[in-house]
Amino acid sequence: MRKRVYIAYTGGTIGMKHTRAGYRPEAGYLQKQMAAMPELRNPSMPAFTINEYSPLLDSSNMTPREWLKIARDIAKNYRRYDGFVVLHGTDTMAYTASALPFMLTGLGKPVIITGSQIPLCEVRNDARENLITSLMIAAGYDIPEVCLYFGGKLLRGCRAVKVSADGFQAFASPNLPPLGTVGIDIEINWPLVRKKAGRLRLDEFAAPVVVSALRLFPGISPNLVRNVLRPPLQGLVLETYGVGNGPDRDREFIAALSEATDRGVVIVDCTQCLEGTVDLGEYETGSALARAGVISGYDMTAEAALTKLYSLFGRGYSSDRVKREMTKDLRGELTVGNR
Secondary structure, three states: OOOEEEEEEOOOHHHEEEEOOEEEEOOOHHHHHHHOOHHHHOOOOOEEEEEEOOOOOOHHHOOHHHHHHHHHHHHHOHHHOOEEEEEOOOOOHHHHHHHHHHHEEOOOOOEEEEOOOOOOOOOOOOHHHHHHHHHHHHHHOOOOOEEEEEOOEEEEHHHOEEOOOOOOOOEEOOOOOOOEEEOOOEEEOHHHOOOOOOOOEEOOOOOOOOEEEEEOOOOOOHHHHHHHOOOOOOEEEEEEEOOOEOOOOOHHHHHHHHHHHHOOOEEEEEEOOOOOOOOOOOOHHHHHHHHOOOEEOOOOOHHHHHHHHHHHHHOOOOHHHHHHHHOOOOOOOOOHHHO
């Protein structure tokens, strides 16, 4: 029997139509383009069902509500399909790819998120290869993870970041090798693939969540930091310099952090660098943040740290429990040896 793949079409460049006003999504247009592709009718390809979301979204308009909608969609159809493909815009694809693993606990089937830089309707595009390969991986490879496939690389979703606005290899996984590379063959790095664990359980955001992110820059105002940290904020991803450093000579800046952590705000330190890990004990400037109650995000991406905060606070966890869970590797989002 042919494998069956469920396609959740959320929007994005891949299915857009060229108009006088520029590219825009149009209901039913992607399906017409796919119907004209003889490759998808080849016996080696899986059977597939497309669920077109309404409205179709440019991914700049994605919110945690849409993450939850996608996760619910996958959970609802989980038993009837062998794998899942999520078609998504590239701008916030890394956030969705990071959020879904924390919501789909016990995932035992592949969920492949993909899209394109050029729409499928154009003669020269990257959409065709990304779509075909994603369908083949979702149907033919026993990878129980949320992955992002783009430009010949299969990445763990919660390790992916967008690194190019206009290149076909638009995504990378700076602190973890790809789970797979695609050339003449589809080659999976099986030792890196996580093992199946239990049955699928959907972990929804049961409680209202207020988290944010702040990127440090030279001369940042302590008043700005205090304003960001004001209630009802629960968690913050603080994007720092190098191995997790900040301006320790600015007493007001450190005091603003201390005041927030004292009242239960969870502040997670992630480096602005693409590669490497946070080590709050290596420099005095990092140690000052640790003394202020900031916790290390190790080698997590800012996207993974933010969506992990959403997930943990969304389960109703206390600040102390969120702090403990943030330092654990839950879905392969951080390297255990770096803790």
